[in-house]
Amino acid sequence: MSTTLTHCQCKEMSEEEKFRLLGEIIEEYEKKENNLIQILHMAQAVFGFLPSEVQKFIAKEMDIPLSKVSGVITFYSFFSTEPKGEYTIRVCLGTACYVRGGKKIVERLKEILGIEVGETTKDLKFSLEVMRCIGACGLAPAIGINDKVYKQVNPDKLERILGKYE
Ligand code: FES
Structure with a gap:
């Protein structure tokens, strides 16, 4: 795995670049549903939070139901659908x-x-x-x-x- 994200990238990249990076991350994780939690962690590092357009993108790219993605986000308290403070x-x-x-x-x-x-x-x-x-x-x-x-x-x-x- 070559993509390493340890902090929020949200201030340094355009929306387009963030979605492109997320696409690459999903590819690296081979679109496997077993890797959904790791992908969500990386997505949150890129976007700062997980709004519905990011959830939809992940569901579409991974070819899984949106309800699966939102269900995991709701279950784990470390995922946020609202912007977080610095x-x-x-x-x-x-x-x-x-x-x-x-x-x-x-x-x-x-x-x-x-x-x-x-x-x-x-x-x-x-x-x-x-x-x-x-x-x-x-x-x-x-x-x-x-x-x-x-x-x-x-x-x-x-x-x-x-x-x-x-
Ligand atoms: S109870 Fe352990 S640090 Fe607060």
């Missing part, structure tokens, strides 16, 4: 973080960003999600912003943390 904030609500105030962190972030969990700010800067255990239980509560983990967070620290991404 930065995804994941608040840990695993047991250690929950008991040490994870819920208050979610509430404060909702206030600061003006969005609910699962939503993205209008400027497409931040998406807000919750998750179960980020692997920093000893220093709970923790949040992740893209690949970076912040430990021993409290609601008063959040504006300063987000300021780093402005």
Whole structure:
């Protein structure tokens, strides 16, 4: 497999180029239904999310029903049909973080960003999600912003943390 995508390509390519690349990816995966999840991962890396026109393209190219494609996307929470923010904030609500105030962190972030969990700010800067255990239980509560983990967070620290991404 020669096509490697590790980050969102959405800002650097035209729509036409993205669909051409997706076509190549599908060819590389030999249009096999068993490879649908990998193809969807790559498609999300190319487009940033999986809108209906991308789903239709995949279904047509792979010669499988659209309902199969949309069913897989709906089943796995890591696939999104809405545009995601440049930065995804994941608040840990695993047991250690929950008991040490994870819920208050979610509430404060909702206030600061003006969005609910699962939503993205209008400027497409931040998406807000919750998750179960980020692997920093000893220093709970923790949040992740893209690949970076912040430990021993409290609601008063959040504006300063987000300021780093402005
Ligand atoms: S429960 Fe939050 S890091 Fe483990």
